[in-house]
Amino acid sequence: MASDVQMQNLLNPHLSGLEEYTPIQPFEVLSRRLGIPAEQIVKLDANENPYGPLPAVAEALAEYPYYHIYPDPQQSELREALSDFVGVPAAHILPGQGADELLDYICRLFLSPGDAIINTPPTFGMYSFDAKLQGGQVIDVWRREDYSVDVEGIERGLEAGDWGSGTAAPSPLPTPQSPVPKILFLTSPNNPSGTWLADDDLRRLLALPLLVVLDEAYVEFANPPSRADWVLTHDNLVVLRTFSKAAGIAGLRLGYGIFPAWLMPTLWKFKQPYNVNVAASVAGLASLRHTDQIVAVVEKLKSERDRLYAELAAIPYLRPNPSEANFVLCRVEGRDAGGLKQSLERQGILVRYYNKPGLDNCIRISVGRPEQTDRLLAVLRML
Ligand SMILES: *Cc1c(COP(=O)(O)O)cnc(C)c1O
Numbered sequence: 001m002a003s004d005v006q007m008q009n010l011l012n013p014h015l016s017g018l019e020e021y022t023p024i025q026p027f028e029v030l031s032r033r034l035g036i037p038a039e040q041i042v043k044l045d046a047n048e049n050p051y052g053p054l055p056a057v058a059e060a061l062a063e064y065p066y067y068h069i070y071p072d073p074q075q076s077e078l079r080e081a082l083s084d085f086v087g088v089p090a091a092h093i094l095p096g097q098g099a100d101e102l103l104d105y106i107c108r109l110f111l112s113p114g115d116a117i118i119n120t121p122p123t124f125g126m127y128s129f130d131a132k133l134q135g136g137q138v139i140d141v142w143r144r145e146d147y148s149v150d151v152e153g154i155e156r157g158l159e160a161g162d163w164g165s166g167t168a169a170p171s172p173l174p175t176p177q178s179p180v181p182k183i184l185f186l187t188s189p190n191n192p193s194g195t196w197l198a199d200d201d202l203r204r205l206l207a208l209p210l211l212v213v214l215d216e217a218y219v220e221f222a223n224p225p226s227r228a229d230w231v232l233t234h235d236n237l238v239v240l241r242t243f244s245k246a247a248g249i250a251g252l253r254l255g256y257g258i259f260p261a262w263l264m265p266t267l268w269k270f271k272q273p274y275n276v277n278v279a280a281s282v283a284g285l286a287s288l289r290h291t292d293q294i295v296a297v298v299e300k301l302k303s304e305r306d307r308l309y310a311e312l313a314a315i316p317y318l319r320p321n322p323s324e325a326n327f328v329l330c331r332v333e334g335r336d337a338g339g340l341k342q343s344l345e346r347q348g349i350l351v352r353y354y355n356k357p358g359l360d361n362c363i364r365i366s367v368g369r370p371e372q373t374d375r376l377l378a379v380l381r382m383l
Pocket residue numbers: 047097098099100101124187190191215217241242243244250253254255
């Protein structure tokens with residue numbers, strides 16, 4: 001019989017360097033551990049929408065009669081509704097099982113072992129995760145102190161083919177044999193900083209010989225508008241959006257990409273036929289029939305974000321970063337952010353804690369309902 005080691009040797013060799021996944025405790029488990037009923041937990045750690053799905057979503061899900069039938073592989077109805085919503089022809093739109101699935105597709109379509117992506121940390125973790133799954137390398141061009149993208153650093157690195165000096169580092173650099181970057185991942189508003197990427201910067205980056213993936217998971221919360229329609233005039237731009245944040249259905253897994261025309265035929269051949277399940281598309285369609293209600297929820301969250309930011313700024317040991325998203329990143333000064341996270345958790349308030357380059361001693365707080373903000377602030381002022 002073959003041994004485990006022999007079997008392990010059959011694995012794709014580039015998978016051996018993957019980092020271990022840090023599991024997130026399910027909400028119910030945490031509620032039991034803390035001895036606090038789930039409905040009393042103030043969950044501000046994952047940028048979910050505290051108002052949840054629109055009432056029309058629950059109704060549509062309850063009434064839908066065809067769960068025993070496979071989904072439409074082309075998602076035609078959903079793509080038409082998305083086209084009206086985004087203002088881009090349906091021929092450019094591909095729904096996915098969350099924006100996350102589309103990030104994975106993009107990496108699998110473009111990267112072979114030895115290819116690279118350009119990443120702009122601190123940012124969302126899935127870009128480097130998906131690139132490494134493909135054996136891709138990650139070139140980190142660190143954001144500046146104010147979390148803006150180091151556009152010159154990216155331009156200089158590409159020009160020189162050398163990433164050692166261009167980065168505003170705290171990073172060592174990756175490149176054993178100068179891999180060729182193919183994809184630049186950008187996030188606007190950025191997670192976890194909430195930073196907007198200016199039009200001029202995006203235009204300069206689009207002039208580079210790279211596929212630019214602009215992740216707009218939080219764009220509904222921003223004051224400047226989405227750049228989804230730029231895909232129609234830029235052949236190297238992909239824009240990703242999601243129903244997880246503004247539309248409040250993170251658990252149902254529904255996102256979509258706006259892709260240039262030349263890439264669509266390959267995507268159609270490549271994608272899993274039934275990637276988007278029926279419940280997700282029923283919920284997505286119901287949400288899109290009531291975009292006025294989504295806008296109303298988003299407006300509530302935006303004004304709550306502005307109140308949260310102002311209140312956090314008045315707490316002496318916190319330095320909140322201005323945000324265009326539904327969360328606020330805070331640097332913690334003169335005390336330990338990890339300890340602060342734990343003290344909040346004991347009171348049933350969950351926030352995200354970071355302690356890594358660019359995010360040392362930080363917490364990120366998602367925008368909740370006003371009464372949740374009040375509970376958070378009361379504890380923060382007491383600590
Ligand atoms: C939450 C998030 C996503 C994931 O969206 P899903 O549609 O839930 O997969 C993508 N990008 C960023 C930056 C996010 O924070």
